[in-house]
Amino acid sequence: MGRTFTQIAAVTMMNLRSIPDRLWTSLSTVIAVAMVTAVLLGFLALANGFQSTVQGSGSPDVAVMLRKGSGSELNSNLTREQSLLVEEAPGLARGADGKALVSPELYVVVDGIKKSSRTKANLPLRGLGVRANQVRSGIKISAGRMFTPGTNELVVGRAVSRQFEGFELGRKIRLAAQNWTVVGEFEAAGSVFESEIWADVAVLQGLYQRGSSVQSVRARLDSPASLEKLKAYSEADPRLKLDVQAERSFYAEQGKGMSDIILYLGWPLAIAMSFGALAGALNTMYASVDARMREIATLRAIGFGGTPAFVGTMVESLLLSAIGGVVGALATYLLFDGISAATLGSNFTQVVFALKMTPQLVVQGVVLALVIGFVGGVFPAWRAARVPLLAAFKEQ
Amino acid sequence: MSEALIQLKGVTKSYTRGKQSVPIFERLDMTIPQQDFVAIMGPSGSGKTTLLNLLGGIDKPTGGEIVFDAKRMDNLDESKLASFRAGNVGFIFQFYNLMPMLTAAQNVELPLLLTKLGPKARRERVNTALSIVGLSDRARHKPSELSGGQQQRVAIARAIVSDPKLLLCDEPTGDLDRETAGEILSMLQTLNRDLGKTIVMVTHDPEAARYAKRMLHLDKGHFSEKDLAA
Ligand SMILES: Nc1ncnc2c1ncn2[C@@H]1O[C@H](COP(=O)(O)OP(=O)(O)OP(=O)(O)O)[C@@H](O)[C@H]1O
Ligand SMILES: [Mg+2]
Numbered sequence: 001m002g003r004t005f006t007q008i009a010a011v012t013m014m015n016l017r018s019i020p021d022r023l024w025t026s027l028s029t030v031i032a033v034a035m036v037t038a039v040l041l042g043f044l045a046l047a048n049g050f051q052s053t054v055q056g057s058g059s060p061d062v063a064v065m066l067r068k069g070s071g072s073e074l075n076s077n078l079t080r081e082q083s084l085l086v087e088e089a090p091g092l093a094r095g096a097d098g099k100a101l102v103s104p105e106l107y108v109v110v111d112g113i114k115k116s117s118r119t120k121a122n123l124p125l126r127g128l129g130v131r132a133n134q135v136r137s138g139i140k141i142s143a144g145r146m147f148t149p150g151t152n153e154l155v156v157g158r159a160v161s162r163q164f165e166g167f168e169l170g171r172k173i174r175l176a177a178q179n180w181t182v183v184g185e186f187e188a189a190g191s192v193f194e195s196e197i198w199a200d201v202a203v204l205q206g207l208y209q210r211g212s213s214v215q216s217v218r219a220r221l222d223s224p225a226s227l228e229k230l231k232a233y234s235e236a237d238p239r240l241k242l243d244v245q246a247e248r249s250f251y252a253e254q255g256k257g258m259s260d261i262i263l264y265l266g267w268p269l270a271i272a273m274s275f276g277a278l279a280g281a282l283n284t285m286y287a288s289v290d291a292r293m294r295e296i297a298t299l300r301a302i303g304f305g306g307t308p309a310f311v312g313t314m315v316e317s318l319l320l321s322a323i324g325g326v327v328g329a330l331a332t333y334l335l336f337d338g339i340s341a342a343t344l345g346s347n348f349t350q351v352v353f354a355l356k357m358t359p360q361l362v363v364q365g366v367v368l369a370l371v372i373g374f375v376g377g378v379f380p381a382w383r384a385a386r387v388p389l390l391a392a393f394k395e396q
Numbered sequence: 397m398s399e400a401l402i403q404l405k406g407v408t409k410s411y412t413r414g415k416q417s418v419p420i421f422e423r424l425d426m427t428i429p430q431q432d433f434v435a436i437m438g439p440s441g442s443g444k445t446t447l448l449n450l451l452g453g454i455d456k457p458t459g460g461e462i463v464f465d466a467k468r469m470d471n472l473d474e475s476k477l478a479s480f481r482a483g484n485v486g487f488i489f490q491f492y493n494l495m496p497m498l499t500a501a502q503n504v505e506l507p508l509l510l511t512k513l514g515p516k517a518r519r520e521r522v523n524t525a526l527s528i529v530g531l532s533d534r535a536r537h538k539p540s541e542l543s544g545g546q547q548q549r550v551a552i553a554r555a556i557v558s559d560p561k562l563l564l565c566d567e568p569t570g571d572l573d574r575e576t577a578g579e580i581l582s583m584l585q586t587l588n589r590d591l592g593k594t595i596v597m598v599t600h601d602p603e604a605a606r607y608a609k610r611m612l613h614l615d616k617g618h619f620s621e622k623d624l625a626a
Contacts, residue, residue: 007509017497298493301454302554303482303510305475389454392493393445393566 004307011299011308012315015292019316022288026320029284032277033324033372034331037365039273041332043266044364045355047259053353054255057191058248060224061093062135065217065234065242072254073107073216078242080104080212085240089233091226092219095134101220103129103136106204110175110197112164123160125175127201127214135220139193144169144184149200155184157194159352167197178207192251195352218247274372277324281376285317289384296384297392306385313384317377318370325369329362400463401561401594402428402451407460407470409446420446421617423460430561433588433595435605438614444598445566447614451596452485452564453477465561482510486555486593490567492547494539500550501526501535507558525553529583545576552583556593563587565597569604581607 019026065086070076083104092100106127111120130149133139147153154175161167161182171182180199188194201214221227227246234240245253289296296309337357404426410419420443428434428451436444449455450462453469462470469480486507487493494503501522508518526532529549539547548568555563565584569577585607587593597608605611613620 003510003512010506010509014495014497021496294491294493295495298487298489298495299506300478301452301481301487302507303478303480304506305478390449392454392487392489393449 004305007304008308008311011304012312014295015288015312015316016319018288018292019320022284022291025284025287029277029281029320029376030324030327032280033321033369034328036270036273036277036372037325037328037369038332040266040270040368041329041357041361041365042336042355043262043270044361045332045336045357047262047266048358048361049353049356050262050351051255051259052356053190053351054192054258055248055252056189057193058246058251059137060246060248061221062247063219063221063227063230063244064247064250065219065244066215068241068243070243073105074109076215078104078214078217080214082240082242083214083217085237086217086219086234086242089219089230091221091223091229091233093222095131099131101131101134103132103218104201104214105129105132105216105218106201106208106210107215108176108204108208112160113166115163115165118165121164123164123197124195125154125197125199125204127204128198129201132198132218135218136188136193138189138191140187141184142187144182147183147199150202151200152178152180152203153183154180154197154199155186156182156197158185158187159194160197161185163352176207190354192351217242270368274368277321278372278376281317281321281372282379284320285313285377285380286383288316289313289380289387292384293387293391294394296387297389300387300389301392309387310381310385313381314374314377317380318373321369321373321376322366324372325366328369329357329365332365333357333362399430400427401430401432401465402426403461403463404450405461405463407450407457407462409443409450409455410458419617424617424619426612426619428594428596431588431592431594433585433607433609434597435608435611436596436598436614437600437602437605437611440600442614443617444614448564448566448596448598451562452487453480479510482507482558484560484562486558486560486563488548488551488555488563488565488568490570492539492544492551492571494547494550494554496539499536499538500531500542500553503539503550504553504557507554511558521557522553525557526550528556528587529553543576544572545579548572548576548580549583552580552587556587556591561594563593563595565595567598567600569599569601574603577601577604 066073066076067078083102087100087102092102094100108125109122110125112123114121141155142158147155156167166173167182169182169185173180173182205211221230224246227244231244234242234244299309336355339355404424407421407424409421410417436447438444446455450457457470461468464484472480504522504525505518508521513521523532526535529552531546531549531553534542534546542550569580572580581604584595584597588595599605610621
C-alpha cells in the first residue's frame with residue numbers, strides 16, 4: 001500500500017512537472033474552464049442577488065391583502081369598505097390610540113430616466129396610508145424627512161436616487177403630470193422598497209381618479225401566527241374574501257419567478273459552454289498522454305503498473321480544471337460581486353439589486369470545473385493506463 | 397558455462413496484421429546460460445526487438461514455453477509479469493528513455509520505488525549505481541544537461557540499481573559515436589564480468605558485437621551461431 005502510494009506520488013509529480021512542456025494547451029484548458037465557471041457564477045450571483053433582495057423585502061409579521069386572484073398589486077383593487085373592514089380584524093397590532101396598524105396603499109407605475117443609459121424605465125410609485133411607518137419596520141429615512149400627508153411631496157428609495165435622474169433631495173420633479181418635491185430619501189435594508197417612490201395615498205387617489213379605492217392593504221400582525229386568524233376573518237366575511245399572505249412569502253413568490261428565469265438561462269448556457277471546455281480538456285489531456293507515451297511505456301517496462309499512469313493523468317486534468325475554476329470564481333468575485341444590476345421585477349418595474357457571491361456559489365462553480373476536469377481526464381487516463389509497452393522501444 | 401538462466405522451448409510468435417497472421421518465429425529454441433553476454437544480430441525486421449521483448453516479459457509468445465530461472469514465465473498474467481520485470485530485468489534502450497523532468501539520481505531511483513526499500517536505502521543504492529557508471533558528480537543533472545553517452549550511462553545505472561540478473565539492451569550504442577559507444581560497451585562487459593550480469597544485446601554493429609562472449613545471427617526466424625573471431 002505504502003509502495004503503491006510512493007509509485008503513484010512519483011509518477012504524478014513527474015506528470016505535473018511536465019505541464020510546462022505543454023504550457024499553451026494547458027493554459028487554454030485553464031482559461032476555457034475559467035470562462036465556464038465565470039459565466040455560471042455570474043448567473044448564479046445574479047439570481048442569488050435578486051432573490052435575496054426580493055426575499056429580504058418581506059417581513060413575516062406584515063400581512064399583504066389583495067383582491068382574490070389578482071396575483072400582484074398592480075392588478076388588485078380594494079374598496080374603502082374593505083380596508084375599513086380589515087381594520088376590525090383580529091390578530092392585528094395596534095397603535096397607542098388603540099387603532100389597528102393598517103396601511104391602504106396604491107401602487108402605480110411612472111416613468112423614470114436611468115442615469116446609466118438615459119433611457120426611460122418603469123418606476124413604482126406607492127401611495128402610503130398614514131400608518132404605513134408603523135406597519136413596516138426596517139425603513140429608515142437616511143436624508144431629509146418623511147413626506148407630509150396631503151401634499152405633493154415624495155420620498156425616494158436609495159436605489160432610485162442612485163440610478164435615476166432628478167431625485168436629488170429638494171428637487172422638483174414632474175411625475176404623472178404633476179409637480180412633486182423630493183423631501184427625503186430612505187433605506188430599506190437593500191430590499192425592493194429601495195427601488196420605489198413613496199407618496200401619500202390620498203394624494204395619489206385624487207391624481208389617478210381612484211376615488212377612495214386602493215390596491216392593497218398592509219397590516220401589522222401582533223405575531224406571525226396571527227396570519228391564520230386574519231385569513232379566517234377574511235374568508236368568513238363575504239365582503240372581504242381577500243388573498244391574505246405574509247409579506248415575506250408574497251415577495252419570496254414574486255422573486256422566485258425571476259430568479260428561476262435567471263437560473264434556467266444560466267445553467268444551460270454554462271453547460272453548453274462546458275462541452276466546449278470539455279473538448280479542450282480532452283484534447284489537452286490526450287496530447288499530454290501522447291507526449292508521455294514513451295515515458296509511460298518505459299515505466300511499465302521497468303515494472304510500474306498502469307494505476308500510477310492513470311492517477312497521474314487524472315490529477316493533471318483535475319488540477320488544471322481546478323485552477324480554471326478558482327480563477328473563474330475569483331474573476332467573478334472581483335468583477336461582479338456587489339455591482340448593481342437592475343431588472344424587471346414581477347410588476348414590470350425596475351428592481352435594483354446587487355450581484356451576490358457566496359461560498360456556496362463558489363463551490364458550485366468549482367464543482368462544475370472539477371466535473372469538466374474529471375470527464376476530460378478519465379478517457380485520456382484510461383489510454384495512459386493502457387499504453388502498449390512496446391512504445392518504449394519507439395523513437396519519439 | 398553454468399546452468400541456463402533462460403530457455404526458449406519451441407517458441408512461436410506471430411503478429412496479426414488485419415486478417416493475416418504474420419509469423420516472426422516458428423518453433424524457436426534457445427538457451428542463455430547464467431552470466432552469458434550474447435549479441436544478437438540480423439537484418440532489420442528479423443525479430444530482434446521482438447525476441448528481447450519476449451525475454452523481458454514485455455510481450456508474450458503465441459506458442460511454446462519461456463523458462464526463466466527454472467520457472468515458466470510465458471503464462472504469467474499482466475501484473476505478475478510486471479513484478480517479474482521489476483525483479484529480474486533491466487532494460488537499456490537505444491534512446492535512453494530517461495524521464496526528462498527528473499534528475500539523473502531520480503531516474504536511477506525509479507525501479508527502487510517498486511521495492512520495499514526506504515528513502516535512505518534507496519539513496520545509497522542510487523549512489524552506488526551512479527558510481528559504477530562513473531557519474532556520481534552528475535547526480536543532480538537533468539538528462540538535457542548530459543551528453544548522449546552520459547544519458548546512456550544513467551540508463552545503465554537505472555537498469556542495474558535493483559540488481560536484476562538479466563540486462564536487455566536494444567541497440568544501446570545505436571545513437572552514439574564510436575568512441576562513446578566503446579565506453580558503453582566496455583561498461584557492459586565489466587558488468588558481465590565483474591557483477592555477473594547476464595546480458596542480451598541487440599546490435600547492427602559487428603564492432604559492438606565483438607564485446608559480447610558470443611553472437612547469434614537471427615534471420616528468417618532462425619538462429620545461426622557465428623564465430624566472433626571470424
Ligand atoms: N506490434 C507489432 N504489430 C505487428 N507487427 C509487428 C509488431 N512489432 C513488430 N512487428 C513486425 O515484426 C517484425 C519484427 O520486428 P522487430 O521490431 O522485432 O524487428 P527488428 O529485428 O528489431 O528490426 P530492426 O532491426 O529494424 O529494429 C517486423 O516485420 C515488424 O514489422
Ligand atoms: Mg529492433
